[in-house]
Amino acid sequence: MKKISISKEHVNEIVRHSLEVFPREACGLLAGDGDAVRKVYCMRNAENSEVTYALDPGEQFSIMKQIEDKGLKLIAIYHSHTGSPAFPSATDVARAFFPGTKDExxxxxxxxxxxVSENGLRELHAFLIKGEGIEEIEVKL
Ligand SMILES: [Zn+2]
Structure with a gap:
């Protein structure tokens, strides 16, 4: 995946969810086909934190099933940062891998x-987090 295409409407859904739980981090899944987002699945932040997020495994399981039933694929995981730029934190990077490995x-x-700030979106960026490190990919609106 070299870029991700996301409509203004879907960005607005992510921002709305982020403001709803502000100043805690919001998280969820983006389903699509190819590199195009078709549906936003808002999830609860199992850590209920202002600096980290965790997907709820049960919720994730049920949404993955819905995505599959629609014939779509999981193409991205989104989350908000409420006090830092839109760049993966050390925790985000560490959690992208199975503990103690470079397996994504x-x-x-x-x-x-x-x-996001309390007033809305500051910036939105997309990344691949791989063994070689963080690679920013283009967000096509
Ligand atoms: Zn983060």
């Missing part, structure tokens, strides 16, 4: 980060 938890899946 979600091979080929992008990480979309929306940095």
């Amino acid at each position: 938890n979600f091979p080929g899946v992008a990480y979309v980060i929306a940095s």
Whole structure:
């Protein structure tokens, strides 16, 4: 995946969710086909934190099934940053891999980060987090 295409409407959904739980981090899944996002799945932040997020495994399982039933694929995981730029934190990078390995938890899946203030979106960027490091990919609106 070299870029991710996301409509203004889907960006607005991510921003709306991020503001709803502000100043805690929001998270969720982006389903699509190829590199185009078709549906945003808002999830709860299992850590309920202002500096980290964690997907709820049960919720993730049920959404993955819905994505499959629609004939779509998981193409990205999104989360918000409420006090830092839209760039993966050390925790984000560490958690992209199985503990103690360079095996990606979600091979080929992008990480979309929306940095928000209480007033709205500051910036949104997408990354691949791989063994070789963090690679920013283009976000096509
Ligand atoms: Zn983060």
